[in-house]
Structure formats: C-alpha cells, structure tokens
Amino acid sequence: MISDGCMKKVTNMSEVPAYLKGRGRGRGQAPAAAGKGWGSQLWGGDNSVNSRTNGQRNHSTASNGLQDHKGDAGGRKYDGPAKKERKVTGSSDEKNGDGDEKFRQASVQHQQAIQQYLQDQPESNDDESSEDEDDIGNNILSSVFKSYSSSIGEEEKDVNQAQEDLVYSFRSGVSACLICIETIKKNEAIWNCRGCCAMFHMQCIQKWVKEGVYQHMYRSDDDSIPKDLPWYCPKCRLEYKPYECPTRYMCFCGKVEDPKFDPWLVPHSCGQTCGRQLKPECGHTCLLLCHPGPCPPCPKTVKTPCYCGKNAPVVRRCSAKTWSCGQPCGRTLTCGQHKCQQPCHAGECSPCPKTSQQKCLCGKSTSVRPCATPQWQCQQVCGKRLGCGSHVCERSCHGDDCGSCPRAGARTCPCGKTEYKLPCTEDIPTCGDTCGKILDCGIHKCSQRCHFGPCGTCRQMTKKKCRCGQKLKEIPCCKEYLCDTKCSNTRDCGRHQCKRKCCDRNCPSCEQTCGKLLGCKNHKCSSRCHKGGCYPCPLTVEITCFCKATRITVPCGREKFTRPPRCKQSCRLPPKCHHPEQVPHRCHFGDCPPCRLMCAKVHKCGHICPVGCHTAVRVKVKDNVQRAGPWEGRPTMRDEIVEKICPPCLVPVPITCLGGHETCNIPCFKAKPDSCLRPCGRQLACGNHTCSLSCHQVQGAVDTVQAGETCEVCESHCLKPRPEGCPHHCALLKCHPGDCPPCQQMNRMRCHCELTVQHISCNQWLKADQATKAAMKSCKGVCPKTMPCGHVCGATCHAGSCPRIGLCEKKVIMRCKCRNRKQELVCKNVPDRQAKLECNETCQKEKERKKKEEDEKEKSKLEEERLKNQAEIEEYERKMKGKKRKPRKQQEVEVTQTFVQKYGKYLAVSVVIGVLAVFAYHLLQV
Numbered sequence: 001m002i003s004d005g006c007m008k009k010v011t012n013m014s015e016v017p018a019y020l021k022g023r024g025r026g027r028g029q030a031p032a033a034a035g036k037g038w039g040s041q042l043w044g045g046d047n048s049v050n051s052r053t054n055g056q057r058n059h060s061t062a063s064n065g066l067q068d069h070k071g072d073a074g075g076r077k078y079d080g081p082a083k084k085e086r087k088v089t090g091s092s093d094e095k096n097g098d099g100d101e102k103f104r105q106a107s108v109q110h111q112q113a114i115q116q117y118l119q120d121q122p123e124s125n126d127d128e129s130s131e132d133e134d135d136i137g138n139n140i141l142s143s144v145f146k147s148y149s150s151s152i153g154e155e156e157k158d159v160n161q162a163q164e165d166l167v168y169s170f171r172s173g174v175s176a177c178l179i180c181i182e183t184i185k186k187n188e189a190i191w192n193c194r195g196c197c198a199m200f201h202m203q204c205i206q207k208w209v210k211e212g213v214y215q216h217m218y219r220s221d222d223d224s225i226p227k228d229l230p231w232y233c234p235k236c237r238l239e240y241k242p243y244e245c246p247t248r249y250m251c252f253c254g255k256v257e258d259p260k261f262d263p264w265l266v267p268h269s270c271g272q273t274c275g276r277q278l279k280p281e282c283g284h285t286c287l288l289l290c291h292p293g294p295c296p297p298c299p300k301t302v303k304t305p306c307y308c309g310k311n312a313p314v315v316r317r318c319s320a321k322t323w324s325c326g327q328p329c330g331r332t333l334t335c336g337q338h339k340c341q342q343p344c345h346a347g348e349c350s351p352c353p354k355t356s357q358q359k360c361l362c363g364k365s366t367s368v369r370p371c372a373t374p375q376w377q378c379q380q381v382c383g384k385r386l387g388c389g390s391h392v393c394e395r396s397c398h399g400d401d402c403g404s405c406p407r408a409g410a411r412t413c414p415c416g417k418t419e420y421k422l423p424c425t426e427d428i429p430t431c432g433d434t435c436g437k438i439l440d441c442g443i444h445k446c447s448q449r450c451h452f453g454p455c456g457t458c459r460q461m462t463k464k465k466c467r468c469g470q471k472l473k474e475i476p477c478c479k480e481y482l483c484d485t486k487c488s489n490t491r492d493c494g495r496h497q498c499k500r501k502c503c504d505r506n507c508p509s510c511e512q513t514c515g516k517l518l519g520c521k522n523h524k525c526s527s528r529c530h531k532g533g534c535y536p537c538p539l540t541v542e543i544t545c546f547c548k549a550t551r552i553t554v555p556c557g558r559e560k561f562t563r564p565p566r567c568k569q570s571c572r573l574p575p576k577c578h579h580p581e582q583v584p585h586r587c588h589f590g591d592c593p594p595c596r597l598m599c600a601k602v603h604k605c606g607h608i609c610p611v612g613c614h615t616a617v618r619v620k621v622k623d624n625v626q627r628a629g630p631w632e633g634r635p636t637m638r639d640e641i642v643e644k645i646c647p648p649c650l651v652p653v654p655i656t657c658l659g660g661h662e663t664c665n666i667p668c669f670k671a672k673p674d675s676c677l678r679p680c681g682r683q684l685a686c687g688n689h690t691c692s693l694s695c696h697q698v699q700g701a702v703d704t705v706q707a708g709e710t711c712e713v714c715e716s717h718c719l720k721p722r723p724e725g726c727p728h729h730c731a732l733l734k735c736h737p738g739d740c741p742p743c744q745q746m747n748r749m750r751c752h753c754e755l756t757v758q759h760i761s762c763n764q765w766l767k768a769d770q771a772t773k774a775a776m777k778s779c780k781g782v783c784p785k786t787m788p789c790g791h792v793c794g795a796t797c798h799a800g801s802c803p804r805i806g807l808c809e810k811k812v813i814m815r816c817k818c819r820n821r822k823q824e825l826v827c828k829n830v831p832d833r834q835a836k837l838e839c840n841e842t843c844q845k846e847k848e849r850k851k852k853e854e855d856e857k858e859k860s861k862l863e864e865e866r867l868k869n870q871a872e873i874e875e876y877e878r879k880m881k882g883k884k885r886k887p888r889k890q891q892e893v894e895v896t897q898t899f900v901q902k903y904g905k906y907l908a909v910s911v912v913i914g915v916l917a918v919f920a921y922h923l924l925q926v
Contacts, residue, residue, distance in 0.1 A: 680692070
C-alpha cells in the first residue's frame with residue numbers, strides 16, 4: 001500500500017489502487033499481456049515506463065492517442081486528453097467517458113511500443129566481458145586463498161596486501177619491468193627479487209648484472225674480475241652473490257621451471273602450494289598457492305606464554321604469538337639488587353633506574369651513580385706499589401693487577417744497539433753511537449747520536465717529481481711537491497674535465513649531479529654524473545578510480561598510458577534528482593546515467609506520481625543571442641538540467657480526517673481534509689494523559705497512538721507518589737513519562753552535637769541504613785557535650801550518650817570556701833564534686849585583711865556621694881533665683897478671598913452653557 005508519501009512494494013494485486021490498474025489520468029499500466037505485470041513497471045523493471053528511448057517516439061505502433069499524449073517516461077509535460085477534459089468543463093458524461101477510453105488505448109499502445117523497442121535493441125558485450133574477467137579474477141583469488149582462509153578465519157585482514165599483489169599480477173598492463181619500463185606479459189619469462197618481490201624480464205636482469213660488472217672493470221685499473229663481486233636488485237638494492245645471477249625461468253615458489261600460462265591460474269605460477277618458510281621464521285610454511293609478493297603472516301594457532309612467563313599459555317596466531325600480560329616483569333636486573341618494575345615486555349630488561357653509593361675500580365673515590373653501571377673509573381692515578389717495591393703504578397684507575405715493573409729485566413739504549421742489565425732504580429744511558437733509525441720519509445736514516453724521544457722530520461734535500469710527473473724540483477724530503485698544472489682529462493662520466501691541480505692521472509669520480517630527464521618525463525636523475533642511460537625512475541604512482549576506492553600502483557611515467565582500474569564499488573555521487581538513492585551502478589567517470597526510477601513525488605492529495613523521474617532532465621537549449629551580422633556563428637546548443645513539474649492528480653481517493661479517525665471516499669478534486677470534531681485522543685508525551693483538542697492535523701507523530709508536535713502540551717503537575725520519607729516535590733514539576741528522577745534536594749539537619757548544620761541529599765538519606773545515616777549526620781568534629789562530671793566529652797561527634805561517662809581523666813582543682821587554698825585531683829577519683837577543702841589559719845587572716853579593706857572603701861564611697869549631692873543642690877538653687885522669661889505673642893493674619901475664587905464655579909458653568917447654545921443654534925441653521 002502507498003500512504004504518507006512513502007512507497008512500499010505491493011504483493012497482492014487486490015491492494016493496488018484503481019488508478020494503478022489502468023484507470024485514471026495516464027498512470028495506469030497495460031493489460032497483463034502487454035508486459036510482465038504492474039509491479040515490474042512500477043519499480044523500474046524491463047517493462048517500466050522508466051526505460052526511456054528515442055526510438056519509441058517514431059515507432060510504427062504509436063497511434064494518434066500517443067501523439068496527443070506528447071510525452072514519454074522522460075518526464076515531458078503531459079498535455080494530452082486530460083487537458084482537453086479540463087477545458088470542456090460542464091460537458092456531458094458521455095464525452096468524458098470517450099476521453100478516458102481514448103487515453104487508455106493510447107497508454108496501451110505506448111507500453112507495447114516500449115516493449116517492442118527493447119526487444120529489438122542488441123545487447124552490449126563490453127559489460128559482459130568485464131564481468132567475465134572479474135568473475136575469473138574472483139575465482140582465482142578464492143582458489144588461491146582457499147586453504148589460507150579456512151585456517152585464519154574471515155575476521156582477519158592480514159591478507160589484503162597479498163590479494164592486491166595477485167590482482168595486479170592477474171591484470172594485463174599493470175605489472176611493468178623497472179629496467180626497460182615495459183609491460184610484463186603473462187607468458188614472458190621473469191625473475192622476481194626475494195627482498196621486494198619486484199618482477200623483471202629475464203633478459204633485463206641478466207643485462208643489469210653484466211653492466212654492473214662492466215662498470216666495476218671500467219673504474220678499476222686491472223682487467224681482472226673479482227670472484228666475489230656482488231650485484232644488487234634495481235629496486236630494493238638487496239645484495240646478491242655472483243653465482244645467483246638468474247639463468248632459469250622459475251615460478252614464484254621455485255618448484256617448477258618454465259611454468260606454462262594457465263588462464264585459471266595466477267600468471268607465472270605453477271598452481272601448487274607455495275610451501276616457502278614464513279617470515280619471521282616459525283617453522284611453518286605458506287599455505288597459499290604459488291603466488292607473487294611476500295607470503296602473508298602465519299595463520300596457525302599455538303599456545304605461548306607471555307614475555308615474563310607468569311601467566312598460563314594462551315592460544316594465539318603464530319604470526320602474533322608474542323604478547324604481554326601487563327603485569328610487572330619482576331626479573332632481577334643486572335645490578336643483582338632490584339627487580340624490573342616495567343610491564344611484561346620482550347627482550348632484556350632496561351638498566352636499573354635507581355642510584356646507589358658505588359666505589360671506583362681502584363677504591364679511592366665513592367659517588368652516587370646509577371645502579372646499572374657499578375664499574376667506573378675516577379680518572380686518578382692508581383699509585384699502588386709495584387712488585388719491585390721502588391716504583392708505583394702510573395696507570396689511571398683500573399680493576400686488574402698492576403703487573404710487573406716496566407723497568408725490570410734487560411733494557412736497551414734508545415737506538416737499540418747496546419743492551420744493559422741494571423736495577424729498575426737506575427736509568428738506561430745512551431750509547432753515544434749514531435741513532436740510525438729510518439725516518440718518516442722511509443728513505444733516509446736519523447744522523448743524530450743515540451737519543452730519547454722521536455727522531456724528528458727529514459731535512460735532507462732531494463729531487464722530487466710532482467704528482468702528475470711533469471715537473472722536477474729539489475726540495476726537503478719531508479715536503480710534497482705539487483705543481484700548478486690542471487688535469488685536462490675527462491672523468492668517468494665522459495662529460496666533465498677533472499680540473500684538479502697536479503693530478504696523478506687517477507681522476508676521482510665525477511661529483512656533479514646528472515640532472516638528465518628520466519624516461520618518466522617527470523623527474524630528473526639525482527645520481528652522480530655517469531655514462532650511458534640513466535636508471536629508470538624508482539618512484540611509483542597510484543592510479544585510482546573516480547571514488548578513490550580502487551587503486552593500482554604503476555611505475556612513474558606509465559600513468560599517462562594506463563587506464564584507470566575498473567572499480568567494483570557502487571557509484572557514490574549523489575543523485576541530481578529528488579530521489580535519495582539512484583539505481584545502483586558501478587563507479588564511473590563523467591555524469592551518471594539518467595534516473596530510471598519512478599518519480600514517486602507526493603501530490604497535495606497524497607498520491608504519488610507514477611511517471612518516470614523528471615526532476616533532473618537534460619535538455620538542449622539554444623542560445624537566443626542576437627547576432628551582429630552574418631559573419632558571426634550560428635547560435636550554439638548547450639545542455640541544461642531542468643526540473644519538470646508533475647502532471648496533476650485527479651484520481652478519486654479516500655480522504656481521511658485530519659486526526660485519522662474516519663475515512664470517506666470523496667473525489668480527489670473535491671476532497672479537502674477536515675476535522676471530524678472528535679477528540680484527538682492521542683497519548684501525550686507525558687504518557688499519563690491524552691490530547692483533548694478536537695480532531696486536528698498531527699505533525700511529527702511516530703505512529704497513530706503517540707501525540708505529535710501540533711497536539712496540546714501537558715501542563716499538569718507531576719502527581720506521582722513520592723518515596724516514603726521524601727517531603728519534596730518532583731524535580732521535573734510538570735507531568736512526565738516514566739519514574740520520577742531521584743530527589744537531589746538537600747535536607748538541612750543538625751549534627752549529633754547540634755553545633756553544625758549538615759546538608760545531605762534527600763535521595764542518599766532515604767537509601768542509607770541506620771549506621772550510614774549516623775555517619776552522614778556526624779560533623780566529624782569534637783563532641784561539645786558535658787559529662788556528668790562537668791567536663792567536655794572530647795570524642796568525635798556521635799549519636800547517643802557520650803561514651804566517656806565515669807572515665808574522665810582530666811584534672812580537677814579543689815578549693816576551700818575562701819578560695820585561698822587549692823589542690824589538683826583526677827576527675828574520676830573525685831566522687832563528690834560538691835566537696836571542698838577546709839580553711840586553715842592562713843585563710844582566716846586573709847579574710848580579716850579583706851574585710852578591713854572593704855570597710856575603708858565603703859566609707860570613702862559614702863563621703864564622695866555626700867559631696868556630690870551637696871554640689872547638685874547648690875547648682876539647682878542658683879538656677880532657680882534667675883529672671884523668668886515672658887511668653888511670646890502670637891500674631892493672627894486674616895485671609896480674604898478674591899471674586900474669582902469665591903464665584904469661579906458659577907462663572908465656568910455659565911460659559912459652558914453659552915458655548916453649547918451657540919453650537920446648537922449653528923446646527924439648526926445648517
């Protein structure tokens with residue numbers, strides 16, 4: 001069924017609306033004999049109106065009704081019989097019936113013409129050939145990875161690189177030889193490097209090895225070829241021995257010589273199991289069929305412990321069998337005192353990070369040094385006595401034996417001609433003969449007498465030739481003679497001269513950069529200047545499809561001639577029409593094909609447009625620019641994407657009231673949704689009340705039960721019962737769905753000692769037990785309550801009576817009645833706090849002294865009061881004898897009113913009456 005502007009596939013023809021079965025304004029389908037059925041036409045099948053063709057316009061089966069229609073599935077504006085029907089308003093029912101019948105006949109002919117045209121069109125073989133090639137590639141990949149996938153599982157992603165290598169090898173024109181920059185064909189002999197797995201032509205790699213030997217011979221003076229002269233891979237520079245020069249064409253795994261090409265196998269493969277040792281070597285062999293590129297990681301499972309060996313072994317992939325448990329390592333470090341605190345790790349433990357007091361090798365100095373380096377030298381002279389007892393060791397700080405005295409035994413003079421046997425305490429004298437040692441020049445001998453120390457430089461004059469051998473000059477033997485003649489020979493590159501002064505004809509290699517443009521035409525040679533052609537560009541370029549999901553790697557320079565890879569991903573370009581998705585098709589360059597889906601736009605009445613998509617239609621538009629003269633070109637045609645409007649819908653449809661309470665069958669052109677005046681009745685968002693508004697249009701509703709955006713909003717207060725003991729209202733205040741949130745208001749209560757006000761969350765207070773409540777109510781301060789003895793409790797704020805009753809350890813001072821005598825006692829040892837000490841003679845004397853002082857103070861106080869009262873009486877009498885003041889006279893002022901103030905009201909009334917009389921007279925005259 002189709003409702004609310006959404007399309008759903010219909011499986012029962014009885015549910016199909018009448019206008020889709022053949023009745024209505026050109027939206028019907030042909031009879032069953034004209035196509036496969038309305039479902040395939042509606043959803044864009046082979047028989048749908050979405051299959052737009054240009055040949056259907058001129059088809060012989062088209063009738064006059066089709067020409068009046070003037071539109072196809074491409075979205076042309078409908079202007080056929082329906083328009084005529086709208087013009088003839090008020091005509092008889094017989095004319096309307098003839099128009100509908102004519103339109104139905106035209107629709108049937110239109111569908112038959114489309115079906116006939118599609119049957120006559122030849123099918124393209126390009127897509128089939130590409131699909132066949134892709135199917136073959138998928139079959140090859142599945143066969144190669146069959147045994148490997150069954151071992152490692154589908155969740156692993158380590159085989160992606162191997163799969164890419166297989167795909168590149170399978171596709172023709174992708175693999176290229178980096179020596180000759182030519183494509184490696186599927187039936188040509190190749191050699192692949194065991195390091196980078198790059199493929200080269202057999203004759204190219206052999207030529208590469210021979211040219212390397214030639215270059216070595218050219219640079220060396222002799223013509224002999226060393227037996228151990230290595231050669232290197234052109235790509236990864238892996239070193240090979242001379243006997244490893246390839247002479248036989250082998251498959252990738254090296255089992256079969258001259259493998260035959262099989263279209264169902266990877267090129268240059270023997271089709272057998274690879275069997276090569278996996279890297280890193282674990283004892284297992286590769287399970288793939290003979291393949292190019294490196295072998296994937298080992299898929300087998302083994303039980304291995306962690307690095308530290310504390311945890312039990314677990315089952316892991318052999319390629320990732322090493323793992324860390326994350327616990328401290330715990331192994332003893334090299335210092336022998338501390339243990340490794342790092343998490344479980346591979347390899348040796350790191351040096352001990354702690355420090356300690358350590359002695360040097362000789363034991364003279366002590367320093368705080370890292371615990372990992374206990375042996376160190378203080379750079380002081382050893383100073384220990386040697387075996388002779390006369391000399392000390394002159395070596396710097398060391399830990400081994402000092403050895404014997406270097407002056408012990410037979411010794412010779414400095415020139416070595418005379419031997420002496422003297423004690424180590426005596427120095428060897430010189431023999432007095434000529435030194436005779438060969439000087440640094442290697443030709444002359446020292447002419448000095450036997451001496452200690454070096455002989456010095458040779459000062460004899462001799463004739464020397466320069467390095468190039470062109471000039472001769474007599475100079476000191478210790479000096480080298482170089483002339484100023486510049487070498488004019490060319491270096492090994494054959495392009496630049498040597499230009500070195502006094503060159504010995506052994507010109508060094510050219511140090512300039514070659515700078516020639518490589519074969520890729522993009523980069524220049526960065527090697528030293530050399531003879532012959534430059535090596536190929538070692539860089540590679542990635543060629544991607546339009547969506548960048550599929551890519552291939554080709555040598556630099558081949559990207560201009562290599563076609564982009566065929567991408568199997570779906571096109572990701574957004575549709576230009578109004579549809580959220582277009583018909584699935586592969587990634588491509590350029591514009592997407594026209595949309596073949598049904599328009600499916602929703603009319604105001606709620607029906608969908610059944611014609612082909614016409615939102616983005618490419619049309620040719622002629623530039624209507626006025627030409628200045630005949631010499632200017634004709635108006636050009638350009639393509640524009642326009643949006644065509646949908647034909648109006650006039651099909652009778654059932655109309656539902658705004659609130660969806662009842663449905664009536666009303667003609668579409670007269671139908672207008674209205675309210676049925678029933679209560680809405682939808683469940684409000686609070687979940688407790690329903691909408692009391694009259695039937696109205698609901699927007700934003702999820703289903704037919706829940707209220708929408710246009711329904712009333714519940715303004716009631718939350719009336720749900722509160723938890724037992726909670727006196728607060730719901731935090732949401734208004735009516736809401738679900739349970740009320742926990743009460744977060746703070747209860748104000750005093751602590752146990754009633755000194756501090758505690759603020760505790762209501763929710764926490766209700767959920768807590770008695771012990772927790774007592775802990776929450778405590779202020780954690782000192783209890784200020786007094787015990788029966790009169791002292792403060794001193795314990796932490798607590799509930800109930802103080803725990804220290806009868807156990808007070810505080811000191812109490814006992815005094816006599818006169819408070820002169822006192823004594824300190826422990827509180828718990830004083831059962832009666834009212835008891836006091838008895839007074840003695842000293843107390844009696846002190847009482848008498850204080851009594852005398854009080855009597856004297858009282859007498860002085862009475863005398864001061866008497867004098868003060870007498871002075872006040874005298875001052876009062878003096879003031880009473882003075883003159884009496886006379887009372888002030890009060891003047892009375894009479895205020896008289898003016899005439900206006902007295903008769904103002906009467907004058908105003910008379911003026912108003914006069915104005916009204918004049919106005920009335922004027923109205924009567926008019």
